[in-house]
Amino acid sequence: xxxxxxxxxxxxxxxxxxxxxxxxxxxxxxxxxxxxxxxxxxxxxxxxxxxxxxxxxxxxxxxxxxxxxxxxxxxxxxxxxxxxxxxxxxxxxxxxxxxxxxxxxxxxxxxxxxxxxxxxxxxxxxxxxxxxxxxxxxxxxxxxxxxxxxxxxxxxxxxxxxxxxxxxxxxxxxxxxxxxxxxxxxxxxxxxxxxxxxxxxxxxxxxxxxxxxxxxxxxxxxxxxxxxxxxxxxxxxxxxxxxxxxxxxxxxxxxxxxxxxxxxxxxxxxxxxxxxxxxxxxxxxxxxxxxxxxxxxxxxxxxxxxxxxxxxxxxxxxxxxxxxxxxxxxxxxxxxxxxxxxxxxxxxxxxxxxxxxxxxxxxxxxxxxxxxxxxxxxxxxxxxxxxxxxxxxxxxxxxxxxxxxxxxx
Amino acid sequence: xxxxxxxxxxxxxxxxxxxxxxxxxxxxxxxxxxxxxxxxxxxxxxxxxxxxxxxxxxxxxxxxxxxxxxxxxxxxxxxxxxxxxxxxxxxxxxxxxxxxxxxxxxxxxxxxxxxxxxxxxxxxxxxxxxxxxxxxxxxxxxxxxxxxxxxxxxxxxxxxxxxxxxxxxxxxxxxxxxxxxxxxxxxxxxxxxxxxxxxxxxxxxxxxxxxxxxxxxxxxxxxxxxxxxxxxxxxxxxxxxxxxxxxxxxxxxxxxxxxxxxxxxxxxxxxxxxxxxxxxxxxxxxxxxxxxxxxxxxxxxxxxxxxxxxxxxxxxxxxxxxxxxxxxxxxxxxxxxxxxxxxxxxxxxxxxxxxxxxxxxxxxxxxxxxxxxxxxxxxxxxxxxxxxxxxxxxxxxxxxxxxxxxxxx
Numbered sequence: 001x002x003x004x005x006x007x008x009x010x011x012x013x014x015x016x017x018x019x020x021x022x023x024x025x026x027x028x029x030x031x032x033x034x035x036x037x038x039x040x041x042x043x044x045x046x047x048x049x050x051x052x053x054x055x056x057x058x059x060x061x062x063x064x065x066x067x068x069x070x071x072x073x074x075x076x077x078x079x080x081x082x083x084x085x086x087x088x089x090x091x092x093x094x095x096x097x098x099x100x101x102x103x104x105x106x107x108x109x110x111x112x113x114x115x116x117x118x119x120x121x122x123x124x125x126x127x128x129x130x131x132x133x134x135x136x137x138x139x140x141x142x143x144x145x146x147x148x149x150x151x152x153x154x155x156x157x158x159x160x161x162x163x164x165x166x167x168x169x170x171x172x173x174x175x176x177x178x179x180x181x182x183x184x185x186x187x188x189x190x191x192x193x194x195x196x197x198x199x200x201x202x203x204x205x206x207x208x209x210x211x212x213x214x215x216x217x218x219x220x221x222x223x224x225x226x227x228x229x230x231x232x233x234x235x236x237x238x239x240x241x242x243x244x245x246x247x248x249x250x251x252x253x254x255x256x257x258x259x260x261x262x263x264x265x266x267x268x269x270x271x272x273x274x275x276x277x278x279x280x281x282x283x284x285x286x287x288x289x290x291x292x293x294x295x296x297x298x299x300x301x302x303x304x305x306x307x308x309x310x311x312x313x314x315x316x317x318x319x320x321x322x323x324x325x326x327x328x329x330x331x332x333x334x335x336x337x338x339x340x341x342x343x344x345x346x347x348x349x350x351x352x353x354x355x356x357x358x359x360x361x362x363x364x365x366x367x368x369x370x371x372x373x374x375x376x377x378x379x380x381x382x383x384x385x386x387x388x389x390x391x392x393x394x395x396x397x398x399x400x401x402x403x404x405x406x407x408x409x
Numbered sequence: 410x411x412x413x414x415x416x417x418x419x420x421x422x423x424x425x426x427x428x429x430x431x432x433x434x435x436x437x438x439x440x441x442x443x444x445x446x447x448x449x450x451x452x453x454x455x456x457x458x459x460x461x462x463x464x465x466x467x468x469x470x471x472x473x474x475x476x477x478x479x480x481x482x483x484x485x486x487x488x489x490x491x492x493x494x495x496x497x498x499x500x501x502x503x504x505x506x507x508x509x510x511x512x513x514x515x516x517x518x519x520x521x522x523x524x525x526x527x528x529x530x531x532x533x534x535x536x537x538x539x540x541x542x543x544x545x546x547x548x549x550x551x552x553x554x555x556x557x558x559x560x561x562x563x564x565x566x567x568x569x570x571x572x573x574x575x576x577x578x579x580x581x582x583x584x585x586x587x588x589x590x591x592x593x594x595x596x597x598x599x600x601x602x603x604x605x606x607x608x609x610x611x612x613x614x615x616x617x618x619x620x621x622x623x624x625x626x627x628x629x630x631x632x633x634x635x636x637x638x639x640x641x642x643x644x645x646x647x648x649x650x651x652x653x654x655x656x657x658x659x660x661x662x663x664x665x666x667x668x669x670x671x672x673x674x675x676x677x678x679x680x681x682x683x684x685x686x687x688x689x690x691x692x693x694x695x696x697x698x699x700x701x702x703x704x705x706x707x708x709x710x711x712x713x714x715x716x717x718x719x720x721x722x723x724x725x726x727x728x729x730x731x732x733x734x735x736x737x738x739x740x741x742x743x744x745x746x747x748x749x750x751x752x753x754x755x756x757x758x759x760x761x762x763x764x765x766x767x768x769x770x771x772x773x774x775x776x777x778x779x780x781x782x783x784x785x786x787x788x789x790x791x792x793x794x795x796x797x798x799x800x801x802x803x804x805x806x807x808x809x810x811x812x813x814x815x816x817x818x
Contacts, residue, residue, distance in 0.1 A: 008472075008475070008476070008479070009476060009479035009480065009483070009661060010651075010652060010655040010656075010661065012476050012479075012480075013648050013651055013652040013655070013661065014652060016644075016648050017645060017648050017649055017652065020641055020644060020645050020648070021645060023641070024635070024638065024641045024642075024645070027635050027637075027638075028630075028633040028635050028638070031633060031634070031635040032633060037635065037636065037637075063417075063472060063473060064472060064473045064476040064477075066417070067417070067418060067421050067473040067476075068473075070417070070418035070421075071418065071421075074418070221437075224437040224440060224441065225440070226433070226436050226437050226440040226446065227440075227446065227695075228436075228446075228695035228699075229433065229436075229437070231692055231695045231696065232429055232432070232433045232695065232699075233433075235425075235429060235696060236426060236429050236430060236433070239422050239425050239426050239429070240426055242419075242422055243419060243422040243423060243426065246419040246422070247419075252418060252419065252422065280692045280695075281692070282692075283640055283689045283690070283691075283692045283693055284692055284693055284696055286636075286637035286640045286641065286689075287640065287644060287693055290637075290641075
């Protein structure tokens with residue numbers, strides 16, 4: 001205790017140890033219960049907020065830990081962008097597009113009106129933010145559920161994954177617009193137009209210039225065979241677009257996602273003998289992303305649920321969040337597909353919803369009540385679909401197997 | 410510019426972009442000149458300190474960046490520990506031990522007296538720190554030079570690597586003792602004894618308990634097959650021992666090194682399908698370690714060299730640093746080995762010397778002059794040996810080839 005604090009990093013080490021251990025414990029329990037790991041990390045954060053002694057709690061509110069958490073959210077969206085393939089998205093076609101649109105519009109409208117009805121003193125901007133938060137679909141969780149259930153190759157799965165990706169893009173534009181409105185404080189059509197224009201211009205310019213130049217720049221630099229160059233280039237791309245997005249008035253994560261979309265493994269084909277960008281980012285993500293989720297959970301103030309109004313609102317909005325995504329399964333014409341599976345698979349909000357909520361909290365639009373409600377919505381919409389989906393897919397498989405009567409290799 | 414700074418992470422993004430780009434540029438240039446990458450990163454930091462506009466300079470002095478740099482030094486020593494195999498060390502035997510001892514004692518004595526003669530106003534503690542800084546041998550740079558020159562399998566190389574590792578351990582104990590003296594401010598035998606005892610007790614207990622328990626704990630946890638568990642366990646081990654080292658009054662990096670020594674890939678044999686701990690740590694190290702070196706260079710105040718006394722001291726101490734390691738090649742009896750190669754290979758101070766200097770600066774023992782001198786010593790002792798070693802090894806190879814007359818496959 002005497003000399004230990006001469007090195008300022010020791011305080012950070014305590015915070016990191018608490019966060020990493022809690023995150024791992026949470027994700028181990030999640031994994032044993034066959035739930036997405038993110039759930040365990042969130043609950044670990046909520047638990048820390050309840051149970052940790054006050055002196056350790058203050059160490060988690062440290063600036064450097066907040067920066068690490070923010071870097072975690074940036075790395076996460078960069079990873080999601082990397083995993084997203086624009087060409088595959090185009091191939092899944094119109095069905096995904098309609099599912100995505102219905103899956104954005106219905107939750108938005110329902111979220112806006114329901115939150116206003118249930119908590120009468122909300123501002124218009126807060127209601128819009130609540131609606132926007134409900135539009136997100138978690139690519140990560142959706143993909144993982146299908147992967148776990150060996151269902152990745154079915155048409156339903158491909159439609160949902162395409163829709164989840166389009167949702168990400170639409171959601172991030174909505175987040176940009178809504179944050180812009182919140183920061184500027186006005187709601188007139190002109191500024192909405194300006195912000196949308198800025199968002200679309202940023203995405204268009206960065207994606208356009210990115211696709212045009214990234215391959216060439218990376219190829220030129222491949223001449224200098226330096227260890228670690230590939231990862232550094234990826235991080236520089238991610239951080240620069242995050243910064244530029246912030247300069248354009250958007251959220252940093254919008255830029256990180258765009259950087260992930262732009263970077264394609266094929267650009268790095270001259271960097272032989274090294275792992276792929278996704279594999280190189282993964283350890284950094286394993287380190288930083290749990291910090292983001294634990295801190296997100298940690299910021300939930302459970303005492304707001306002592307107010308019955310808030311508790312009821314959380315449950316009603318969670319139900320609405322599920323139903324409003326469920327209908328997206330019926331958004332397209334055609335037959336032979338299990339629309340219920342598509343609808344249920346669209347429900348998980350996961351990390352993107354949380355990123356919306358924490359962005360809203362950082363700007364000051366979302367208050368403690370709405371923040372707590374959002375986390376509950378995310379927890380419930382992430383917890384319940386995998387259970388339902390498992391039963392649906394198993395009964396669907398046995399239904400399909402018996403009429404056909406034939407075995408496939 | 411208007412709304413961009415609403416998210417506090419944007420400022421950090423600017424700093425990270427400057428640091429990562431400068432580091433990569435520096436290491437690309439180093440690599441082209443066939444020099445160790447760490448040199449380029451250091452020089453990049455020194456250049457930033459000279460050339461960057463003041464407003465951007467202040468952003469590099471940010472607390473969060475300092476924390477990332479400290480984490481970088483912790484991750485680096487953890488990596489060095491991971492690469493170090495205690496059994497191999499024992500096998501190289503007594504020769505390495507004598508080389509290490511002479512390579513610690515001579516530089517320490519020379520550093521202590523020379524710095525006192527060249528800069529008369531130094532305190533005893535500052536002189537001890539200067540001596541201690543010169544004792545370090547960089548395992549990383551030494552290993553890399555041999556690897557680059559395809560000389561890793563020769564007896565000379567194995568003796569040097571063993572000695573470099575023993576030097577690391579001795580050096581870290583010396584650092585612990587010296588830091589303890591510096592923090593407590595007194596130099597009496599009793600407190601030196603107490604600090605040495607604490608350092609040895611910490612290393613003994615953590616290594617003893619670590620080797621006894623780590624394998625079992627890791628095996629038990631392998632039952633819970635959770636993605637990312639392996640990396641998290643490694644980080645938790647690294648951060649806890651770093652923290653405990655600080656609590657025992659030692660430097661955090663001593664704990665990180667101990668954690669690296671303890672963790673052995675064989676403990677993780679039940680974590681199938683994942684990369685090794687070293688491979689998992691590497692991307693995190695690629696991200697954080699350059700931040701440490703750039704910030705280390707950035708903190709060099711070149712204006713101290715306007716003082717001729719300091720400039721002369723830097724050059725004389727650099728020369729002494731080289732000669733005092735060179736003699737270690739003659740530390741053992743026996744024949745048939747190229748002692749000059751061993752002596753020259755022991756010269757590079759590299760990262761460990763810098764870690765000494767920045768630890769000394771953090772405690773306030775090393776002033777701007779000594780810090781700048783240390784960085785110059787590190788730069789020169791890291792820059793020159795690879796050049797000499799290349800020539801020595803090439804002429805040694807041709808000498809050995811001609812008398813034998815036979816070709817080996």
